[in-house]
Amino acid sequence: MLRSIQFLGSYSGFLFHRLKLHGNHYRLSFITTSTTTRCFRQFRASSIRSESNPDVTSSSSSSAPATSRSIGSARKINFCQSCGGPTKHEIPDGDEKERAICTLCGKIAYENPKMVVGCLIEHDNKILLCKRKIQPSYGLWTLPAGYMEIGESATEGAIRETWEEAGAKVKVISPFAQLDIPLIGQTYLIFLAKLMTPHFSPGPESSECKLFALDDIPYESLSFSSMLITLKLYIEDIKVGKPKFHYGLINKWPGTSPSEIHAYTFDYHLRT
Amino acid sequence: MLRSIQFLGSYSGFLFHRLKLHGNHYRLSFITTSTTTRCFRQFRASSIRSESNPDVTSSSSSSAPATSRSIGSARKINFCQSCGGPTKHEIPDGDEKERAICTLCGKIAYENPKMVVGCLIEHDNKILLCKRKIQPSYGLWTLPAGYMEIGESATEGAIRETWEEAGAKVKVISPFAQLDIPLIGQTYLIFLAKLMTPHFSPGPESSECKLFALDDIPYESLSFSSMLITLKLYIEDIKVGKPKFHYGLINKWPGTSPSEIHAYTFDYHLRT
Numbered sequence: 001m002l003r004s005i006q007f008l009g010s011y012s013g014f015l016f017h018r019l020k021l022h023g024n025h026y027r028l029s030f031i032t033t034s035t036t037t038r039c040f041r042q043f044r045a046s047s048i049r050s051e052s053n054p055d056v057t058s059s060s061s062s063s064a065p066a067t068s069r070s071i072g073s074a075r076k077i078n079f080c081q082s083c084g085g086p087t088k089h090e091i092p093d094g095d096e097k098e099r100a101i102c103t104l105c106g107k108i109a110y111e112n113p114k115m116v117v118g119c120l121i122e123h124d125n126k127i128l129l130c131k132r133k134i135q136p137s138y139g140l141w142t143l144p145a146g147y148m149e150i151g152e153s154a155t156e157g158a159i160r161e162t163w164e165e166a167g168a169k170v171k172v173i174s175p176f177a178q179l180d181i182p183l184i185g186q187t188y189l190i191f192l193a194k195l196m197t198p199h200f201s202p203g204p205e206s207s208e209c210k211l212f213a214l215d216d217i218p219y220e221s222l223s224f225s226s227m228l229i230t231l232k233l234y235i236e237d238i239k240v241g242k243p244k245f246h247y248g249l250i251n252k253w254p255g256t257s258p259s260e261i262h263a264y265t266f267d268y269h270l271r272t
Numbered sequence: 273m274l275r276s277i278q279f280l281g282s283y284s285g286f287l288f289h290r291l292k293l294h295g296n297h298y299r300l301s302f303i304t305t306s307t308t309t310r311c312f313r314q315f316r317a318s319s320i321r322s323e324s325n326p327d328v329t330s331s332s333s334s335s336a337p338a339t340s341r342s343i344g345s346a347r348k349i350n351f352c353q354s355c356g357g358p359t360k361h362e363i364p365d366g367d368e369k370e371r372a373i374c375t376l377c378g379k380i381a382y383e384n385p386k387m388v389v390g391c392l393i394e395h396d397n398k399i400l401l402c403k404r405k406i407q408p409s410y411g412l413w414t415l416p417a418g419y420m421e422i423g424e425s426a427t428e429g430a431i432r433e434t435w436e437e438a439g440a441k442v443k444v445i446s447p448f449a450q451l452d453i454p455l456i457g458q459t460y461l462i463f464l465a466k467l468m469t470p471h472f473s474p475g476p477e478s479s480e481c482k483l484f485a486l487d488d489i490p491y492e493s494l495s496f497s498s499m500l501i502t503l504k505l506y507i508e509d510i511k512v513g514k515p516k517f518h519y520g521l522i523n524k525w526p527g528t529s530p531s532e533i534h535a536y537t538f539d540y541h542l543r544t
Contacts, residue, residue, distance in 0.1 A: 077353045081372075081381065084351035084358070094476065097421065100353075109353065111422050114384045115459065149369065150383050153452035153521045154459060155540055174544050175450065175519040178461070180425035187387065187426060189450070204366065245517040245544035247447040249425045268427055272446050272517035272544055 074100045077109045113185040116226075117157040118145020119170055119193040120234060126211035127231070128200060129218075130165050133207040137223035143190065143230065144168075154189045162193065166209045168200035177230050177246040188226045192243055214238065226250060229266055245272040346372045349381045385457040388498075389429040390417020391442055391465040392506055398483035399503070400472060401490075402437050405479040409495035415462065415502065416440075426461045434465065438481045440472035449502050449518040460498045464515055486510065498522060501538055517544040 077087055077100035085104025092099055092108055100109040120143055121128040129141040144165040148157040155172045162170050170193040179188040202209045212218070214235055222228050229250065237243040247270040349359055349372035357376025364371055364380055372381040392415055393400040401413040416437040420429040427444045434442050442465040451460040474481045484490070486507055494500050501522065509515040519542040 079351055079353055079356035081349045081351055081353055084356055086356070110419070112386045113420050113422055115387065147382070148385050148459075150385055150457040151454050153454050153523075153540065154450065155452075155519070155521070156454070172540075172542070174542050175517065176544075178426065178447065178450070180427075182423050182425050182428070185422040187420075243544075245447065247427070249427070251425075268425065268444075270444070270446050272448075272515075 074098055074111060080105060080107055082107050113187050115148040115154065116145055116186055116188045117148045117154045117161065118143045118190050119158045119162045120176055120190055120230060121162065121168065121170055121193045121195060123195045123211055126213050127217065128166060128168065128209060128211055130202065130206040131208040132205065132223055134205045140221050140223035141218050142223040142227050155191060158191050165203045165206050166200045167203055169196040170194060171196050175245050176243055177233055179226050179229060179248050179250055181226065181250045190230050225264060346370055346383060352377060352379055354379050385459050387420040387426065388417055388458055388460045389420045389426045389433065390415045390462050391430045391434045392448055392462055392502060393440065393442055393465045393467060395467045395483055398485050399489065400438060400440065400481060400483055402474065402478040403480040404477065404495055406477045412493050412495035413490050414495040414499050427463060430463045437475045437478050438472045439475055441468040442466060443468050447517050448515055449505055451498050451501060451520050451522055453498065453522045462502050497536065
């Protein structure tokens with residue numbers, strides 16, 4: 001199940017960034033050209049909903065620029081999961097980032113981004129979408145996707161989520177897109193897949209599942225910008241040949257707040 | 273920094289699996305052919321060290337087959353990070369997996385796989401490796417890699433880790449490999465990269481950094497099987513053309529224990 005996603009915003013190709021490293025610190029700089037990457041036509045997101053991740057976004061700075069978009073969720077960890085001791089929030093020896101450290105047993109609570117895995121299912125030149133019956137984005141269309149679980153691979157997670165949300169048995173064909181959303185600590189991994197049988201039906205989290213011709217995709221009623229970007233990339237690829245693998249960074253524009261849901265850039269787009 | 277990785281084992285192409293879904297349960301089945309995936313020559317891992325992840329492996333079943341390789345780490349969560357309340361371990365309503373649920377505030381402690389990000393740095397037909405000065409795998413060679421942090425993208429994490437471990441400023445060229453290791457809840461994302469300047473020097477976690485010609489890669493002294501597989505995939509690609517993007521699942525053979533570090537398969541290999 002997909003319990004969360006975060007705001008996304010407008011899309012811009014031709015914008016790449018890289019880290020410049022200065023001692024123990026790093027900052028982002030933006031460049032406008034790259035001989036080794038390729039980007040694609042600019043498009044704008046529309047009707048993309050703002051969503052909140054209860055684990056993450058409440059600690060996000062509403063005005064944090066891209067240069068300091070660490071979400072600092074360690075401050076939300078008040079107790080040790082192992083022994084129940086209260087935590088202190090310090091930079092451990094040899095580390096560079098503040099962590100929640102147990103004052104009783106000394107255990108450090110590391111936090112890491114979560115992976116959202118899903119399937120872009122091709123069938124008879126159509127794409128399978130699910131209408132969400134849960135919040136966030138109730139009533140809007142999405143690719144079947146959700147959090148990857150401990151003990152499964154990304155493909156297994158994508159297949160499981162597709163079964164849970166669309167009642168569809170699928171075969172994964174190839175990895176299609178990895179889309180990082182650093183502000184909320186999420187990474188999307190979307191696989192191209194095919195129906196193993198031509199059957200599907202909405203699971204408990206979906207009110208409807210439907211195959212859409214590429215010209216009929218409901219862009220104005222998609223649930224998440226990550227899904228919009230995935231579908232746009234797919235259609236761009238189909239127009240010129242066969243799908244490639246895409247890596248990209250969904251990043252809000254510097255100075256914009258998370259509530260400005262259309263103000264995002266799609267940066268560092270790499271294709272393989 | 274790379275605080276953990278887990279045992280890996282032998283490598284086998286031509287082995288794929290897929291999920292078969294039965295109501296609320298799923299199981300793995302293995303198939304031997306695929307018209308839509310390509311695999312490559314079999315090779316064997318050797319001299320790959322056993323490593324432990326303090327967060328994960330202690331709860332792994334030593335004899336769990338691939339069909340039930342969930343590591344069940346929820347049982348290690350005894351207290352709520354938010355309120356400090358004791359947890360109970362139950363399957364929440366609408367869920368299918370046991371979780372640690374706070375008995376005071378009701379918060380569910382979800383656990384998800386961690387992403388390890390790193391760089392395969394090409395320079396003058398050589399590859400940059402680091403000799404580890406920390407455990408696990410002290411004294412063995414690795415690509416610079418480590419856990420992706422909240423607030424950064426995979427590429428930013430890979431660049432940061434390369435700076436921290438090899439003192440090298442790099443430019444990411446393309447995504448190269450995603451390697452899932454479900455048993456320990458890790459996913460590797462390795463990017464091809466180039467040195468921005470021809471300088472590098474070992475960071476605090478490395479005793480040495482060195483460029484290796486492809487024929488001189490120290491396969492018998494590599495630190496992790498994920499690194500061995502990454503390098504083998506790269507060299508396979510270089511031999512026949514240019515690097516592709518690889519997805520694969522590092523999986524132990526059914527019936528083998530985590531201590532059997534050479535008994536792994538590299539399954540579900542997809543190239544894009």
